[in-house]
Amino acid sequence: MSLSGRVVGLLEDDLIMGESLVQRLALEGTVVRWWKTGREAIAELGKAKPEAVICDIRLPDMGGDEVFKEMAATGGVPPFLFITAFGDIDHAVGLIRAGAGDYLTKPFEMPDFLERLQGILPEVGVNEAGAALGQSAGMRSVVQSLRRVAKLKTAVLLTGETGSGKEVCARFLHEAGAAELPFIAVNCAAIPNDLMEAELFGHEKGAFTGAQARHAGYAERAGKGTLFLDEIGELSLTLQSKLLRVLEERRFSRVGGEKSLEFEARVVCATNADLEKRVADGTFREDLYYRINVLSIRVPPLRERQDDIMPLMEMFFDAYNTGLDSEIRGVSALVEDVALAHAWPGNVRELRNRVERAVALAPGPWLMPSDLFPDKKLAEVPEPQRIISLEEARDEAERQHIIRVLDLTDNEMGQSAKLLGISRTTLWEKMRRLGLSSPTH
Template sequence: MKRHDATKVWVIEDDPIMGQSLVDALELEDFAVELFEDGETALRAWAAGAAPDIVACDIRLPGSSGEEVYTALRSAGFAGPVLFMTAYGEIDQAVRLIRGGASDYVTKPFEMKLFLERLAGLAPQARGATPLGVSEAMLEIDDLIHRIADQDGPVLITGETGVGKEVAARRLHEVSRADKPFVAVNCAAIPAELLESELFGYERGAFTGASARHAGYAERARDGVLFLDEIAEMPLALQPKLLRLLEAKSFHRLGSEKATPFKARVVAATNRNVRHAAQAGQFREDLLYRLDMFAIDIPPLRERPDDVEWLLEELVGPASANARRAIRPLSALAIEAARSYSWPGNVRELRFKLERAVVFAQGPALMPADLFPPARIAPRAPSGPLANIRDAAERRAIDGALRDAGGEMQEAARLLGISRTTLWEKIRRLGSGE
């Protein structure tokens, strides 16, 4: 039985054997698939109210061509990804369609694995990007955030430095309490002797220098979100008071005997392994158990290269505006270099590298050397057979070069530093190209 939220794919293919093979392969990958042997039938289904998430369409069809079906669907309001299947001699037409807004294409005959990879890459686009990213991992985190949005229990967000923990916390605030305050506290940035008074506030005369009542972060959060970043750095002596805040839903300002109600939701974050810290006596286990009611672990950027490319495209415009430079597009080679880099500083490092590249780039487009000055590229460790990794990298580089060259083979070959004949041979072998 298919999940109710399975991605819906329309396959428009006039060869019944080929069409059924595609349907069988897609259903094994948990897609919900409908097969049409001509474009007119698909268009009638759309007019009747049926709607796919993704369309995989042959270019050469009986009656209306794939290009005509694509134009009709777009005119009728379909905005989802379209993957074209094309014969080798129709590549120029496929490139024109890509430049006109289609998503991707594969050249017949193709391996089913390649087709599935290309279509799976379009699934996040069909579901829509979130503020967290387009990778499957980040889409799943966004789904989790929505599932826990109407709850009141605390949330513990973990992940490496710069990975986007506060972004996830703000996403939770956005989908649950957007009209309420979001108060962020960096537990590592406030001196230990001041953290308690800053967190809970104090009364006038509570200590030397307390000349007036001061509302702390917990009070200012009201019924919104209190975000405690670097929670593992909170002093051990203060942790029992945070535990009481969570359990009693109240706190005392320094110098006051009157309890103040606490209605905010606590979201904590750390880049440390807080469980190991608890085992080492550096963090209270009872507080950990209370904070860990809902856990979100954000994977590092090196494990989600689709987000690398998405982030670059999202951030290059603002980076250019901040630098007062004309928007500099990213070359396909720069994107490929970025996808292969290990990103030890995660999203924070990516943003800094991009901002620097926009300032110092000399050419009209950002190149690998702009993002990564010489001798600074650190390739990510291979995650599969070397031949597969090499082929995937070549395929993406060819696709990007064709995109940068507007589909012109000679210019794409020049950008890649190879001959036109070599480029054709690689496209034929890899099933690549736009």
């Protein structure tokens, strides 16, 4: 199950622990609402509507168990993942029996934390996940290809620019074929070469200085699920050779160990590099390239998927604005021209980050071009082909915004008028003046 696009609450008063969890979840594409006291969480949980809550048991003003019980008494409480000290295990087990969700004992490894969190999140349908990838023709083609190969164990290579959504595609592929099994993501560029082998294949106690206990590597933890190797082009030649052997023999050994373990996972790789060029340069093994490139799927950059820009922007806005005590109502229709003209060098990741910053800092009720693009100069905004009057510009902006709100409410006039801050009668009059047809329901 993917954590991308999910909304979770975090109740943690330790600033270092809280910041660490927020940053790690952000890398997974998760939207996090962080509260530092129990009362703050109780006051905002109803508005934020997280899909799960990560909760420390010991808080400065009240116990995490009290937060859970108070929320459970109101009904509709999301699942809780309690973070406990060793001495609190019996307490945590009692909460699980009361329907809390799960618990994790400190200190814990991040992969274990992510796996436990995934385990308590409600299932998201594959169709919904596919819609989150995009609605453009290019992304519909990608989704169709991912669906076709989902049930196979064949290696898949995802190519595309940084931030284009390769990991989201890998998670979609996994969920479409083996959602109940582990999904283990490894950023090959983020782990130093001298640690990579032990992290990938695990190590035995005493294998090297600091190896105080046996450690299960990514390959072992993936089980029969999916091992996702992101930035595969950054692996050293030595590690490439060892990975090739594992893929060919479907067996591996922990560092410092003699026992041979079976490798059962499906391998999905991703890269933003030109691997064929690296093969020619001698920095990437040709035999490994052909082994991981059985099925290749290119994820197009956002600038080639203009039909996805506004739907993704609206999706990120909804995710980040949920639970905020703000008066921000939505994305202004004025944003569209500037957003479509922008090159999006950072792709979907840039779009998500711009929306998150805009939601946090926007001074008005609608996100405006200056909120999303504070780094753009006025001269960079594309000029219209025909200079229209100020009245025409206002009418067009109003027209587009009414259309967007009507679409959002499925043409429900009462709800649309409420969101627009006007009466139902005024909305009817504006629609008639702007040449918009009346809804049929």
